Amino acid sequence: MPAEITMPQLSDTMTEGTVVKWLKKEGDKVRAGEVIAEVETDKANMEMEAFEAGTLAVIAVPEGGKAAVGAAIAILATGSEKVEDVKKSGSTTAKAAASAPAGNAVARPEASNQQAAPKAAMAAASAGQERVPQPAESGGAVATHEAASRSEIHEPDGVGHGATRGPAHAVPPLPHGNGNGNGNGSRVFASPLARRVAADKGVDLAEVKGTGPNGRVVQADVLSYQPTAKQAGGATEEKTTGKPAAKSEATAPARVGTGEKQVIPLTKMRQTIAARLQQSKQQIPHFYETVDVDVEALSELRERVNKQLEKEKVRLSIGDFIAKAVATALVQHPAVNAHYDGKNNQIIRYGDVHLGMAVALPDGLIVPVLRHINQMGLKEIRQRSAELVDKARGQKLKGDEMSGATFTVSNLGTFGVKEFAAIVNPPEVGILAIAAAEPRAVVRNGQIVARTIMSITLSADHRAVDGAVAADFLRTLKNLLEEPGLMLV
């Protein structure tokens, strides 16, 4: 039996993926478990393994091509059948399937046949009514393209759609996901129930990946879309920071003031960041508390310790101490080390701390998670975080290395930011914004003196955390940072 190789879902939020590289070509033998391709998700590049042994008969999505999660990207001849036969029978389906859902699907040219054109026009017309208008520069073209490919999915099963017939009429497995995960202006198919549930929960259907026929969003998709706090591993996502400003500085074009207008299409990651943070700011009643921390003792301690560690080639950063202090404080204040689970009317407090650390990337940001950081010493924190940051920059993080945080820290200290407030990343209930440590004039014993001060700001979800609780946590944290010895206690 020929086996379809489908686009795997490599992260919670992934709706489509790009085949970066095929490591096998058509006709190559493949062993089960062998890596056959590299796939780019919305977050990282991942290796894709074959689940079965056989011969790679058809590559439906070429390098650079996109496919929705679940869509066939290749066909494997696994039995005694001839590769040529599989090629003949399988290639059309696989290509159609693969090319359909992805907006800019590269796939092969015959996918866009004569039928598509008039329907594309119709679909594009209706798309215009349905969804938020796109920026004129690129939106129209994208919508049309998307509609064109969508209308192809419809056709093949138009006849048997009564589905009152037996297995003979069984609809061929349609590509899942209608590309609506990116909400780029096309119509979202959703069941009435899914629409109602989404409206109740304030979920934007365009963000939800549909698993029903034609990529229809069904109730289960909406329910599972909300980051569920129940499984620690279920939480996900881009964390927040105030970073965009800083980031655009970092990636700003070298030539300034050329007068040229640039149109930057949103990457998957940028879309995800936009959607998640908008949702967070709209739905979570944020409040902010800032304390100033005197970090002179901490800096001294760090210098002394680093001197001792020189021969081990380990150098602790202020950030490592902060991470340690935050973990220690969170253990003492589980109310802040929690997830808000509105769906089930509950708050989940975690006994261990899984600390998310926002990392800026050239285009976006990502939040690797230091699991069980409360059980780590400073050296381990340093090593593990360096490792994660490296992986994050290389887009190599695995799913569980970027999900399941119980609390997040965003550090813009190196950019000289005086003070900022980050956006809570649900279902977490708090996020800590670390600004730069700088010499400031402060009053000590009635005298104005110069001290190194760092402002830290906690953003908290008021549904789960009250002002005094947050303040208490900050007081503990401030004590730990100003008297780092307390971390040993």
Place this chain on the structure above:
Amino acid sequence: MARPCLLLNPTSRHGRAARGTADRTTPMAQLQFRQALRAAMTEEMERDENVFLIGEEVAEYNGAYKVSEGMLDKFGPKRIIDTPISEAAFSGLAVGSACMGLRPIVEFMSWSFTWVCIDQIVNNAANVRYMSGGQYKVPVVFRGGNGIAHQLGATHSHRMESVYARIPGLIVVHPSTPADAKGLLKSSIRCDDPVIFLESEKMLNELGEVPDDADYTVPIGVANVERQGKDVTLVSYGRALQRVVRPAVKALADDHGIDVELIDLRTLRPMDTKTCIESIKKTNRCVIVDEDWGYCGMGSGILQKLQKPAFDYLDAPIEYVHSDEIPVPFNHYLEEAMMPSVDRIVSAVKEVCYR
């Protein structure tokens, strides 16, 4: 003068209980569908002398399908009346006598033969009460075998429920169990409006527990939630239930882990929409099964009644499993093949469950 029937001999084991003589003390008896119908007619004729039975071979031959066996002996030729092959005439006679205060039960050998008396049933029976401003009531029951039986050919296999269920003024009943057959027929005979009472030749041998109680009735217009379930609402009625729906529900539970809520409509007009909607609110999915042709079939009407009130609770389009849209073949295998099967129901249910 009861004559033994070589093909069908329903009185052998359970006939006494059906007449309610020997087993009065037993609250429930195992009865065949036909015995339940006979019990209902017998009890109502004992209760009300205005009730009479008319049709082809209902008297001397004890009924083409032995539903009225022994009734001529019991009630005599004035109340158990044989007719020639003249459906238009005797159904018209029944409508007229009902207008004048009698309560006729008309037995059709097959509902397929009633195409010739649609004028009497639709133009007269259904309209008289309304058009006379309520001065006439038409308490007539038309009953007989409906739908596909067993190799009777296209002209004997019509499913007439969708023909009559669309007519205001008529009540349409289609029981699926012997107990419902008895209780609903008694309610129908007592009803002051014309009732289309649909049976199936193929169900007449079905056995079931039937309350042996002259006061036992099943109300018209109330569906039966035959099985509670959480995953999908399956709406059906009549023979389809007995033939394929119940086995499909079992297969879905056993082999696919899908928990079906099964609703037996029992009355097709007025339809118990409320029960169905309540169920869909719970399951968010619905499949309708009948043996009619799909286009303008009974299930289409049911679907129309459900989709709007259930819209916001549906997670998938309502599916309708029906017979193929062809004249019913004589050939046994083709006849079977055109009708809803367990497989078709299973795949429709899986489709709406996205499994």
